[in-house]
Amino acid sequence: MEAVRRGAALAETLARRGDIGNRAAEALRALGIRLDTDGERPSVPGGPGTLIVANHVSWLDIVGLLALEPVTFLAKREIARWPVFGSLARRVDTVFVDRWALRTLPEAVAAVAERLRAGRSVAVFPEATTWCSPPGGPFRRAVFQAALDARAPIRPVTLTYLQRGEPTTVAAFVGDDGLATSVGRVARARELTLRVDVHPALPPQGDRRSLAEQARAAVLGREPAGV
Template identity: 50%
Template sequence: MIWAPYSPCAVGCLVGDEDRVPISTAVLRIVALLAAVLAVIPLAVVYPLLSAAERTAVAGGWCRSLLRALDVRMVVDAPAEAPAGALVVANHISWLDILAVGSVRPGRMVAKNDVRGWPLIGALATRGGTIFVDRHRLSTLPGTVADVRTALLSGSRVVAFPEGTTWCGAERGRFYPAVFQAAIDAGAPVEPVTVRYTAAGRPTTVPAFLGDDPLTASAWRIARARDVVVEVRCHPVLAPGGDRRTLAAAAAASVSVVRPRVDRLVGVHPGEVVDSHPA
């Protein structure tokens, strides 16, 4: 337990006074979410047999379909060309982060070992090549770093959340440096990404997935929220030089820079990705 990341954020951080949709609308969103999850099961069987390009397209499309089911809009500030074989690192607020970042930068996810035990989702994550990390066993960390390095060397994009646990969004944690060693060893670029949530045009903590909050309760809270927007901003790529602590600090500094992009939502449909990167 000595290296397990800690966040002071808890369910008490969640703001509950946002505008909410009718219960009937929320129920329809949950039904659509479950349908989107179930729809991917047949595809998961053949997923490992697909080409790298096909896997990327499938993963990104599925992430977008889940966001669309929950009526969550996206605003993206990112270059059109994504670096190949990069380590993508982002701040961590919610399980929605995986869908949001996965929509823009599909790749192999690094997730806590607990996800492996989630009904259905755990099996799909395993089938999709997720790299699991056991935060409670220090002895397994070098093996996880080696797995990430191997994936990067193979040309795969790897997506990680180096805070190691979720924060409410109003506050952030530091980036733990271990995963950055994999990028240095593999000579892989690092792309920092900022994730931010708003509801009805205001910053919100409603999507945050904190403490002992059950996944079902979190999904219902998001389904009840009105006009949820997830903003994803990709920052300039960092070269894998220096030591891992310096690289982690540089990535964290990039992620802390936020420019609201909600003004770009006019005419955007739920789940649609809007590329607002300046030409």
């Protein structure tokens, strides 16, 4: 019953009108999740927006990033139909992409570049799916073209979930997990922390392949391939 209550509190908090960042922070508190950051914001102030690239673990990734600052997202089309989260994604002007229709990818990349030029920061998960632990999957390159086209900085971000100070997979949203099942599991967890490490920005230089490799290396805390 406690998990149901806390899950309902999450949905109610996110559904309320008002500042989305404050509501996201309240939602984390409703679930008993501590947000731990290194004090930096993912965006680079001034000029075009920032392309924020992060590893992907859970639906909580979105809530955690929104609690830090008002960003928009590039997300799979299916999220638009999710209860609560679909409405939230639409309200922050998310760009939805059909992962199974590659012909639509250039349009999505152009939409991200348009938002970056307008000064909006866009958060993306280049692995394109969730992973329960590092090293995760390769970073898909296409979205880095948006940063090159908009001359926008790229900010790598590492998301880590901890329980009682140790790495945990309790928040992972993978395999055959349903959203309700995952929310319930998170709501039952105790002493859960989302750690957000913000790394130095990468300039929009070179090609999208090298940018993808540099960003992934920064997220994983490794040297880029070939270095």
